[in-house]
Amino acid sequence: MHTSTNKAPFPLILVASTLALLWGCESSVETGVVDDLEPDPVVLDIPMAYINRPIPVDEDGVRITDDVLMPQTFMPGAVLYLKDRAASTAAEIDITSQAWPEGALYDVKDVSASYDGERLVFAMRAPEIEDADEEDQPKWNIWEYDIPSATLRRVINDDIQAEVGHDVSPRYLPGVERRIVFASTRQTRSRAVLLDDNKPQFSALDDSRNEESFVLHAMDNDGTNIEQLTYNQSHDFQPTLLPDGRIFYSRWDRMTGNNQLSFYAVDPYGMHQTLEYGYHSQDTGTDDSEAFFVRPQQLPDGRIFGILRNRVSTEYGGDMVAIDYENYISASTPVYNVAGTSGQESVSVLPINTDDSLSANGIFHSSSPLFDGTGRMIVSWSRCRVINPTNNLPASCTEEFLADPTIVPADPLYGIYIYNSAERTQQPVLLPIEGRMLVEPLLLIPRTADNLIPPPVANVDYDATLADEGLGSLHIKSVYDFDGTDSIGIEGIRDPANWATTPPPARFLRLVKAVSIPSDEVLDFPNTAFGRSAANGMREILGYVPIEPDGSVMAKVPADVAFTFDIVSAQGKRIFPRHNNWLQLRPGEQRDCNGCHTRASEMPHGRIAAEAPSANPGAPTSDAPFPNTDPNTLSLVQMGETMAQAYARIVGVRTPSVDLVYDDDWTDPAVQAKQPSFAYSYADLLTGSPTSPGCGTGASPWSAQCRVTIHYVDHIQPLWDLSRPDDPVAPTVDNQCTSCHTNVDAMAAAMVPAAQLDLRAEPSPDQQAHFVGYRELLFNDVEQEIVNGALVDRLVEVVDANGDPVYQRDADGNLILDGNGDPIPVPPVTVPVQASMSTNGAGNSNRFFNVFTNAGATVDHRGFLTDAELKLIAEWIDLGAQYYNNPFAVPVN
Structure with missing residues (x-):
């Protein structure tokens, strides 16, 4: 059981404080804890949670990339803190390290609060097990911290059940039961369906077959009644709540060439799934670059906002962008009967780059609205920094530095601020610390619960x-x-x-x-x-x-x-x-x-x-x-x-x-x-x-x-x-396909397969794992002929449109001559044979089907295959002409 108690809960007290910061000031050179912005006395004094994590680097000190589509990434060293008020001088406690041995390097992320502001829910992963394989390492789990009782606990108490899959991105659902929606690779119901299909239980890979898919689940606050809500074959993750009670989340559409990250919605029971926004909106980054939304959240005005950033980032941030999902279905496409030109807008005062390049006005890692009627946000922001080549120290970006193509970016320096776009101010809460990232800030302001959708x-x-x-x-x-x-x-x-x-x-x-x-x-x-x-x-x-x-x-x-x-x-x-x-x-x-x-x-x-x-x-x-x-x-x-x-x-x-x-x-x-x-x-x-x-x-x-x-x-x-047989009683000929479409005749002598199509059930010399017939039907080939009793590739002379030989030429177009001064012909080439079938479907495989259905075809095979057989072939090709359609049917050595 993972439960501990701290005897000093934080009261919810509102008092005046004195912090302020004007946007945009800079220092020319920075070392250690540096920020020269001036204070301002307007900050609500209520509890605040945030994560303090190290800049993630590899063993060589090179920054590790953060990939939006890798939610299971482990970046050890993070700590979740709770302060009794949003001020640098306020008391704070480390609420997560108590779960682990002293000095252990664990990870924590995806912090969210209950509607009443009295509980935090988040994802946390235990420290790595030395020398263990990746599949044996700890999984991400959902944890909860109760502020009034100062109690930390893992939501799923049972160790075995907790480790079934990675659990991330928790959010409280509305209702007194305090159910939690989260993204998980546990695929609870999908595993049960596998048993119905006489297969072992496992978590399926995404459509790119690289990682186990995260899909949405919901569970009671005690970790019971886990229910799978979505069934995408790639990720469904990053859920948040809409005012109407639906779950708004990111979906990775990866099927058959797609590679879109869009916003979908579903009710708390997994029903009424809809595409909400963004399927055609991924070229909305800096200079029309590809950009992805992370950490979507609801704004008080009903819009959704998140950080728009590069998919793979070493800066770990981007711009704050709000989307009008009610009136738009993508960045430039309004819903029917609504006029407009843009469904999303930056809520940052100054332009911010989203392509992981140096951004003169800094960059946002995460942000959260205050829900206090002011329109303000609490943000994690880093100023733009480079390595000054004259002293090899971090320095704020200048026009001169940004114009230098050889300039090296410095590590980001994320601190926490109260951001007011209306007044164009940014008030400091926690100043940044060199080598650390202060991220995912959250003010625990009680707010009205979203609509509760009944079962x-x-x-x-x-x-x-x-x-x-x-x-x-x-x-x-x-x-x-x-x-x-x-x-x-x-x-x-x-x-x-x-x-x-x-x-x-x-x-x-x-x-x-x-x-x-x-x-x-x-x-x-x-x-x-x-x-x-x-x-x-x-x-x-x-x-x-x-x-x-x-x-x-x-x-x-x-x-x-x-x-x-x-x-x-x-x-x-x-x-x-x-x-x-x-x-x-x-x-x-x-x-x-x-x-x-x-x-x-x-x-x-x-x-x-x-x-x-x-x-x-x-x-x-x-x-x-x-x-x-x-x-x-x-x-x-x-x-x-x-x-x-x-x-x-x-x-x-x-x-x-x-x-x-x-x-x-x-x-x-x-x-x-x-x-x-x-x-x-x-x-x-x-x-x-x-x-x-x-x-x-x-x-x-x-x-x-x-x-x-x-x-x-x-x-x-x-x-x-x-x-x-042409007659089941008194056959005169057997129309067995492989009697003609083979490489030897009835006397075992080599022969050219009919129509240059060999349908034998023997391992192909091109790929031993496939039959010859499969390769001949679906891969382009070359014509063959009998030469001296052997079946060989047919070679033909290369001629021009007039039938004259084509000769070899050098790079300047001059003829290449032999020792006698004669031009050298281009060597003979093979004659291509087009594949009879296409994985694009039966409609693109007419070279095969026409001989069975078209009286005008070069070869008339009408009646050779039955309608049921042609239907079977057509549907197999339409599925993709796979060699196997069940991995557990594949022979494995």
Whole structure:
């Protein structure tokens, strides 16, 4: 148990004090504790917390970089202090060192206070264990200090439970229970889902597969009832509270080429997750450089502010910037029907650099509003300093120094000040100390609690029946809605009378789940397991549901997993770009989306209240069917309902299936014949199904535990090896793929593989971990030919457009001559063969599919593969054409 008591609690007393400081004064040379700014007598006299830490340096004395995306970084030597008032002469106590042996070097950060100002909560990590491996070192834990009783305790008392993962960035939630939200790598619920998937429990790596992901959790003040709130595959961290009671936090979107740090919001139960601000705002630093917000906090006026700085910094700070998240969704994009040009502004009096360069007006490490009605802040600020080359001592920046490209920055010198931008003053509280950083100052002013959001109950946003099944539901109003614009003519495409000439292109929604990737300590598997590209990680399919004719879709979705979706054709091929953000639903949650957007879109999206109204007009009237739809089945629609809403209300929310199953539920047979039904089923495969038991077999229904896990080795390669007699009774020929697409004939003589495509299930000479067939399908190759009975790369002479030889030339363009004075031909070259498939998806793999579907193709293979087999291949390619989609299925030596 980690509890200790100090017998001198600090009273909350307000008295006058005399500290003041005018902004911008300088000294030319600095040594030791130096600050020459003048005092001013206007500071509230209340308790203050702050951290005193050394400048982090390595064993050679070089400053260690601080990376925003490495929340677990350990910089030992920090101490959390509490002063009885915000004055340099006030009594103070070290409230954290009591937890450790004398002289121990621990770390502490992320200090926050309760609404009543009587408790501090923060992250603290124990000292390093000498000679222990990194995985055996202590984790970051959440600690609390109770000011009235002067008691320090670790919130999670149990040693084993406390060390399950790194816990950082704690904040008190509103309510008498004093629940705490925090970021953690413990991934509590995600670990339980791994057990359901017959995998060991572990904390998954982020999408870049470098570090374990931090995601949001909440727990009671005694460390019990830990609940995972978010399910991003990269970091969800740095939470703060909004006045409406939602949790506002930073999310690292890292999926498939993304690398965005944006602000999201979620309620205290993990529901109603929305993109709030900043997805396209990372070029807002100095000179349009990349910049990241750290330590977001709520301002008294409702805006959010934080320190805008370089991602990787050796100055450890940047500018104080406020964002108007209510009226903007990015720096230059207002929400729908709001005019404006900028969603964020500096709250600093003078310009501050954010790109980690020398900033003439200093730099801010951290700040916190006073919430006293004055608009003031308490800040950690360092003046600009360089090493004076004449005496090798720190000196304040001058124009001459800043203009010198050889000048060397000095260590920052962070002190603590009361900052008043309205009066352009900066009052000293604690003067800086050479070699130390006084950071994360916090005045313990009691303030009104934010709104308390009650637990979800059965209403329009919550379905108790779905919750019991571990499901939520997703409603997209129309996949043809792009940023509020009707991209197809929704009213026309939803009318069955038009389908003979203009059938709906979007037929199914494919639900796709992220596959958690373990660290090397859990499972050390080779990178070749990802196949041609690791950009998409590993993925599984959760199922398909039909998209209604107006482009709307409502589907049951497994809760508590990171998922995305594809819009696919009747053949199961993705027809829109990949959705490049992970979504989540909590049990019972019902989520609405307007439509789609591209990755490059800067229109408001991901937050319905910020977007243009839906482009889908919905039903034109109530108690009547949509035009030309069946009046006997789906007639009692309500005005404004999408087809998916009407179907869900009358029939029920659609349950996914792992098969592509289509029945025309909408056409009025009195108008025209219903569209033909079809089903492309895994049950029709002769090579085995990639489904788990939860996907439904026989009388067993589809469930939240359904997983479709496709491996090239187990599910795609067997298609090429399958015997395919032209007649099952009296075969005359076997259309087995590898009977032609191989390197030897029936007599074991070398042969050129048909279409220069070798599909053998043998280790490739290019990469022993992959079959030849996989490499031939997905990597560019060269033509081969038989020479003297051997299969060799084909070489051809290099000729120009007229067919004449091309000769070698030197750097000046002159011909290179041989000993006889004749020009030397360019050596023969190989003939390239384009890969048949692309990891960009089935729609970019027409060189493969055309031979099975197009009568005009050079080779006519129509009928060689079944519809179910082509569907399996298409969905595997759409997932990213991975060699394996489960790391625990990978052979490990």
